[in-house]
Amino acid sequence: xxxxxxxxxxxxxxxxxxxxxxxxxxxxxxxxxxxxxxxxxxxxxxxxxxxxxxxxxxxxxxxxxxxxxxxxxxxxxxxxxxxxxxxxxxxxxxxxxxxxxxxxxxxxxxxxxxxxxxxxxxxxxxxxxxxxxxxxxxxxxxxxxxxxxxxxxxxxxxxxxxxxxxxxxxxxxxxxxxxxxxxxxxxxxxxxxxxxxxxxxxxxxxxxxxxxxxxxxxxxxxxxxxxxxxxxxxxxxxxxxxxxxxxxxxxxxxxxxxxxxxxxxxxxxxxxxxxxxxxxxxxxx
Amino acid sequence: xxxxxxxxxxxxxxxxxxxxxxxxxxxxxxxxxxxxxxxxxxxxxxxxxxxxxxxxxxxxxxxxxxxxxxxxxxxxxxxxxxxxxxxxxxxxxxxxxxxxxxxxxxxxxxxxxxxxxxxxxxxxxxxxxxxxxxxxxxxxxxxxxxxxxxxxxxxxxxxxxxxxxxxxxxxxxxxxxxxxxxxxxxxxxxxxxxxxxxxxxxxxxxxxxxxxxxxxxxxxxxxxxxxxxxxxxxxxxxxxxxxxxxxxxxxxxxxxxxxxxxxxxxxxxxxxxxxxxxxxxxxxxxxxxx
Amino acid sequence: xxxxxxxxxxxxxxxxxxxxxxxxxxxxxxxxxxxxxxxxxxxxxxxxxxxxxxxxxxxxxxxxxxxxxxxxxxxxxxxxxxxxxxxxxxxxxxxxxxxxxxxxxxxxxxxxxxxxxxxxxxxxxxxxxxxxxxxxxxxxxxxxxxxxxxxxxxxxxxxxxxxxxxxxxxxxxxxxxxxxxxxxxxxxxxxxxxxxxxxxxxxxxxxxxxxxxxxxxxxxxxxxxxxxxxxxxxxxxxxxxxxxxxxxxxxxxxxxxxxxxxxxxxxxxxxxxxxxxxxxxxxxxxxxxxxxxxxxxxxxxxxxxxxxxxxxxxxxxxxxxxxxxxxxxxxxxxxxxxxxxxxxxxxx
Numbered sequence: 001x002x003x004x005x006x007x008x009x010x011x012x013x014x015x016x017x018x019x020x021x022x023x024x025x026x027x028x029x030x031x032x033x034x035x036x037x038x039x040x041x042x043x044x045x046x047x048x049x050x051x052x053x054x055x056x057x058x059x060x061x062x063x064x065x066x067x068x069x070x071x072x073x074x075x076x077x078x079x080x081x082x083x084x085x086x087x088x089x090x091x092x093x094x095x096x097x098x099x100x101x102x103x104x105x106x107x108x109x110x111x112x113x114x115x116x117x118x119x120x121x122x123x124x125x126x127x128x129x130x131x132x133x134x135x136x137x138x139x140x141x142x143x144x145x146x147x148x149x150x151x152x153x154x155x156x157x158x159x160x161x162x163x164x165x166x167x168x169x170x171x172x173x174x175x176x177x178x179x180x181x182x183x184x185x186x187x188x189x190x191x192x193x194x195x196x197x198x199x200x201x202x203x204x205x206x207x208x209x210x211x212x213x214x215x216x217x218x219x220x221x222x223x224x225x226x227x228x229x230x231x232x233x234x235x236x237x238x239x240x241x242x243x244x245x246x247x248x249x250x251x252x253x254x255x256x257x258x259x260x261x262x263x264x265x266x267x268x269x270x271x272x273x274x275x276x277x278x279x280x281x282x283x284x285x
Numbered sequence: 286x287x288x289x290x291x292x293x294x295x296x297x298x299x300x301x302x303x304x305x306x307x308x309x310x311x312x313x314x315x316x317x318x319x320x321x322x323x324x325x326x327x328x329x330x331x332x333x334x335x336x337x338x339x340x341x342x343x344x345x346x347x348x349x350x351x352x353x354x355x356x357x358x359x360x361x362x363x364x365x366x367x368x369x370x371x372x373x374x375x376x377x378x379x380x381x382x383x384x385x386x387x388x389x390x391x392x393x394x395x396x397x398x399x400x401x402x403x404x405x406x407x408x409x410x411x412x413x414x415x416x417x418x419x420x421x422x423x424x425x426x427x428x429x430x431x432x433x434x435x436x437x438x439x440x441x442x443x444x445x446x447x448x449x450x451x452x453x454x455x456x457x458x459x460x461x462x463x464x465x466x467x468x469x470x471x472x473x474x475x476x477x478x479x480x481x482x483x484x485x486x487x488x489x490x491x492x493x494x495x496x497x498x499x500x501x502x503x504x505x506x507x508x509x510x511x512x513x514x515x516x517x518x519x520x521x522x523x524x525x526x527x528x529x530x531x532x533x534x535x536x537x538x539x540x541x542x543x544x545x546x547x548x549x550x551x552x553x554x555x556x557x558x559x560x561x562x563x564x565x566x567x568x569x570x571x572x573x574x575x
Numbered sequence: 576x577x578x579x580x581x582x583x584x585x586x587x588x589x590x591x592x593x594x595x596x597x598x599x600x601x602x603x604x605x606x607x608x609x610x611x612x613x614x615x616x617x618x619x620x621x622x623x624x625x626x627x628x629x630x631x632x633x634x635x636x637x638x639x640x641x642x643x644x645x646x647x648x649x650x651x652x653x654x655x656x657x658x659x660x661x662x663x664x665x666x667x668x669x670x671x672x673x674x675x676x677x678x679x680x681x682x683x684x685x686x687x688x689x690x691x692x693x694x695x696x697x698x699x700x701x702x703x704x705x706x707x708x709x710x711x712x713x714x715x716x717x718x719x720x721x722x723x724x725x726x727x728x729x730x731x732x733x734x735x736x737x738x739x740x741x742x743x744x745x746x747x748x749x750x751x752x753x754x755x756x757x758x759x760x761x762x763x764x765x766x767x768x769x770x771x772x773x774x775x776x777x778x779x780x781x782x783x784x785x786x787x788x789x790x791x792x793x794x795x796x797x798x799x800x801x802x803x804x805x806x807x808x809x810x811x812x813x814x815x816x817x818x819x820x821x822x823x824x825x826x827x828x829x830x831x832x833x834x835x836x837x838x839x840x841x842x843x844x845x846x847x848x849x850x851x852x853x854x855x856x857x858x859x860x861x862x863x864x865x866x867x868x869x870x871x872x873x874x875x876x877x878x879x880x881x882x883x884x885x886x887x888x889x890x891x892x893x894x895x896x897x898x899x900x901x902x903x904x905x906x907x908x909x910x911x912x913x914x915x916x917x918x919x920x921x922x923x
Contacts, residue, residue: 017481024373028388035403035410038411117566120566126509128547129318130314130317132314132318132544136328137314156306156310159306176659176662177664180723181664182649183649183654187291213397217399217400218399219513242405259401267397278458278461
């Protein structure tokens with residue numbers, strides 16, 4: 001009979017605690033989604049209609065806003081830049097982090113403790129602590145706007161968390177398997193490539209997804225190091241519309257839609273990995 | 286003999302790329318920042334050593350203390366409000382396991398969007414006095430002022446946007462932690478007739494305490510580093526009321542090109558987060574089997 | 576004289592300043608099945624891992640066929656290992672598991688296949704070649720682990736407690752398979768276990784270890800009938816040998832715990848050992864006691880008897896016994912089946 005109260009307690013569907021809980025969740029959902037819903041409905045309205053009443057539903061569906069937003073936010077180059085940047089960041093991060101995670105998990109290096117602590121500290125380092133000299137040095141080297149440079153910087157930021165996530169995976173692989181590979185005549189590289197790496201696969205996918213999203217959404221480093229019109233990512237491209245298109249909210253909303261919709265779809269499809277990755281990094285005990 | 290020398294050597298090579306990248310991009314520039322704090326540098330010409338002049342200038346600047354105060358306020362806000370909201374939501378979800386997946390992903394949406402997207406959306410469709418919700422409500426029903434333009438409320442408005450962005454993450458983390466509470470402990474408590482609140486306080490909470498502690502530490506650290514939302518929404522204004530240490534430093538470096546002062550503020554930022562970082566490292570050591 | 580297949584010369588191992596293996600000397604002949612046995616922490620696994628090349632040797636040398644292999648890699652030495660938890664590669668099929676070593680040595684699929692098939696045939700794994708380890712039973716996984724070793728055609732097989740993870744029934748079955756395998760291949764095998772039953776049934780030579788030292792090495796019968804000290808005497812044979820304090824008196828051996836004496840004499844004796852099957856219940860027995868616990872296994876029974884003088888002895892009786900707890904009994908000790916040990920526990 002009691003569908004609501006969970007396994008414990010014979011709370012009926014209508015008791016006050018349950019109703020209160022439902023109201024709380026409903027309000028939370030509303031607040032979480034409200035701005036996004038506003039974007040969705042206002043994307044199809046002309047500026048005048050938005051100003052008149054942002055809450056009203058669109059009277060007709062037309063994509064005029066999208067065309068203007070697409071041009072105004074330079075999204076054609078933006079999407080390519082974002083893909084390039086995020087893709088490179090993922091590759092660099094995975095390559096460095098998977099190797100490092102294996103080496104640190106197996107503890108065969110003298111000084112592994114110091115290195116592990118270093119990366120642990122690095123997860124909390126503020127970007128401003130290294131940003132300024134890094135910028136001016138790279139500027140001197142002419143590397144501002146260089147994708148590989150920016151991707152490497154973003155990798156450096158994502159490395160610590162990636163290393164720890166992947167390290168946890170390696171720790172789950174019994175050392176006996178390393179021993180067996182050794183008895184089979186495998187060198188450390190062969191052991192890594194043929195045995196450890198395939199077994200790390202779920203971890204690699206999770207890290208790839210998280211790093212991809214982080215670098216796609218990233219602001220501080222991207223805006224500092226990707227200056228220059230042709231270098232802007234989608235995110236920065238949209239930002240450049242702000243203020244200029246203040247009197248064309250239709251375009252602003254369409255731009256937001258273009259920026260946000262793919263991310264939402266991406267996350268909805270891959271939600272398992274996000275939730276797994278977030279919990280892994282944070283849940284203790 | 287052969288195994289160990291070559292294994293140690295190979296593994297050292299394995300860790301090298303990550304170390305090189307991290308040292309080159311984070312560690313060395315961080316050390317440079319430390320040095321630059323004692324120098325006068327515009328980023329292009331050669332720096333000149335000035336001793337403690339930057340520190341004196343920065344610490345006697347009321348804007349610095351205002352920014353620091355803002356960071357502290359931010360910390361207090363984030364240690365309480367989003368944590369409480371998330372905790373309650375997670376507890377409620379514990380009683381609705383079947384639908385929890387749907388709720389989780391909805392709550393997570395603001396978190397996975399770019400700060401640029403979030404900030405611009407809120408600026409334009411919520412806060413904007415002409416096109417935004419606030420403006421509409423103001424015109425139609427009762428006047429609301431735009432909190433972003435008032436020096437007394439601007440910081441809280443920006444914090445509000447970041448709370449909207451962040452609390453979903455905490456909810457997911459707390460929910461995951463709560464689900465790890467051993468079933469038998471919960472059963473025992475219910476059999477003894479404990480109410481929902483008592484079960485939470487006596488069984489669930491102690492079990493998730495390590496996670497909560499970790500989140501408290503992380504929030505503390507990041508309160509002193511927070512940059513994106515402030516910079517995007519108010520740039521530190523109006524009248525420096527939302528200035529944070531991070532935007533203050535950024536302005537020194539890229540607006541007035543006084544990189545020495547920027548470095549000084551950056552050091553101050555790191556210092557305040559440092560204690561919390563040490564706590565974080567300490568806490569994590571046993572977890573990661575160090 | 577035949578060259579010993581394997582020779583350990585003064586092999587020692589130190590871990591973090593603790594001497595874990597203290598100068599061990601051992602010879603194993605070609606085709607011999609040697610079992611390293613002992614309580615936890617005695618160092619048997621460490622010695623095995625040193626033989627494999629998984630652990631560094633701190634002192635001494637390992638020789639195989641007269642060659643010093645102490646600093647060589649496992650394949651160079653010609654050894655292959657079967658791990659306790661099999662250590663199969665979870666993401667590879669049985670065929671790939673067995674052939675992995677050959678693959679990374681650069682052999683093509685065409686070269687590998689016949690060798691893998693041969694190993695699979697010996698172990699009856701042919702129907703499982705395309706399966707992954709998680710689709711196999713414990714016994715099958717064990718065989719794949721052995722197959723991985725066979726395919727390398729090693730000079731020496733190393734087994735690290737291979738049956739510990741199996742249930743009792745499977746353990747007996749696999750024990751027979753390993754014995755059969757040894758006969759079939761005729762290879763030298765070094766086998767580590769803590770189970771003395773496995774040692775007794777499989778070994779050509781048992782090596783009993785304690786605290787990093789070899790207590791005794793020899794054929795099972797020798798260790799059973801002529802244990803070199805109290806430790807080996809108590810370790811080999813189940814149930815344990817009975818140990819009684821013994822004092823020479825009046826040309827006989829007085830056994831205070833039993834309140835009597837037995838024929839025999841030795842000036843330095845301190846302990847007398849006698850196995851349960853060498854004590855018999857007779858009405859005219861020299862010693863008296865009360866049965867405390869009776870264990871009936873069907874083919875044999877064990878009686879735990881308390882003597883009035885304080886000692887407890889285990890007595891074996893063939894088949895089922897008619898005795899019960901609380902019965903008073905008298906028993907005799909076969910005086911030519913006793914073992915005498917001095918104050919340091921050594922055999923006299």
